[in-house]
Amino acid sequence: MTAQTSSSSRSRPVVLVPACNKMVGPYPSHVVGKKYVDAVRLAGALPLVVPSADAQEVDELLTLADGVLLTGSPSNVDPRHFGESVLDETLPLDPERDAWTLALIPAALLRGVPLFAICRGLQEANVALGGSLHQAVHELADMRDHREPEQAELEVQYGPAHRVQVQPGGLLASLLGGATEIEVNSLHGQGVKQLGPGLHVEALAPDGLIEAFSNPQASAFNLFVQWHPEWQAEHNPVSLKLFKAFGAACQAYRDRRRDPLT
Numbered sequence: 001m002t003a004q005t006s007s008s009s010r011s012r013p014v015v016l017v018p019a020c021n022k023m024v025g026p027y028p029s030h031v032v033g034k035k036y037v038d039a040v041r042l043a044g045a046l047p048l049v050v051p052s053a054d055a056q057e058v059d060e061l062l063t064l065a066d067g068v069l070l071t072g073s074p075s076n077v078d079p080r081h082f083g084e085s086v087l088d089e090t091l092p093l094d095p096e097r098d099a100w101t102l103a104l105i106p107a108a109l110l111r112g113v114p115l116f117a118i119c120r121g122l123q124e125a126n127v128a129l130g131g132s133l134h135q136a137v138h139e140l141a142d143m144r145d146h147r148e149p150e151q152a153e154l155e156v157q158y159g160p161a162h163r164v165q166v167q168p169g170g171l172l173a174s175l176l177g178g179a180t181e182i183e184v185n186s187l188h189g190q191g192v193k194q195l196g197p198g199l200h201v202e203a204l205a206p207d208g209l210i211e212a213f214s215n216p217q218a219s220a221f222n223l224f225v226q227w228h229p230e231w232q233a234e235h236n237p238v239s240l241k242l243f244k245a246f247g248a249a250c251q252a253y254r255d256r257r258r259d260p261l262t
């Protein structure tokens with residue numbers, strides 16, 4: 001092994017983590033939950049938190065990236081991005097995040113950069129790829145309330161909430177060694193209404209809500225999940241498998257970029 005290949009195989013892949021935008025006291029700030037950054041490290045990658053960016057900066061940022069992790073957030077994707085007006089004005093939005101992640105997602109997929117998206121990340125990916133969202137799943141007949149018990153302690157909010165059926169033959173089933181059902185947490189009010197064209201359902205909740213999907217047309221690893229695998233990921237065998245698979249895809253992307261002939 002040459003010195004060059006040995007150093008490239010040792011250097012960790014860089015994973016972009018887009019920040020949310022919120023006020024911290026009187027100060028407009030960029031914020032990312034620590035559990036997401038920790039999970040990127042657990043995947044064997046180096047997290048790089050990106051503050052809000054310009055849609056024009058997406059290509060430049062992707063040249064730095066060996067992977068992208070889209071986090072959850074209390075904020076909703078603005079329904080105007082899928083042709084609806086906001087039904088509940090009291091819920092938070094994050095127009096600065098929408099402004100560039102909706103451009104980042106198709107660009108990352110086109111470039112073959114591995115992409116893993118969680119909760120709001122799944123929702124914004126569906127919208128970025130031509131789908132739409134329910135604004136309040138809990139107000140639909142025959143759907144369960146997928147929101148967390150807000151007054152409960154965090155362990156309960158992020159505790160197991162319902163099972164999901166893993167669709168046979170898909171990426172998720174393969175990552176989970178053929179598992180057909182898993183237990184997940186649930187902390188969201190929005191949810192997939194119309195899945196974007198060409199996207200593949202990977203998991204369903206008992207009420208039929210899409211809980212995971214992938215884009216089989218993209219050349220690299222991509223997985224979008226509605227639950228929160230980053231919560232105490234090191235203690236959850238399902239989460240470990242997902243983050244390890246994402247990390248391995250990011251490492252392979254980095255190694256190919258560094259040494260295209262290997």
Ligand SMILES: N[C@@H](CCC(=O)NCCCC(=O)O)C(=O)O
Nearest residue numbers: 072073074075119120188189190
């Ligand atoms: N606001 C959206 C998305 C929900 C979501 O991502 N929750 C995460 C909360 C904080 C965190 O754990 O990062 C919805 O309600 O559907």
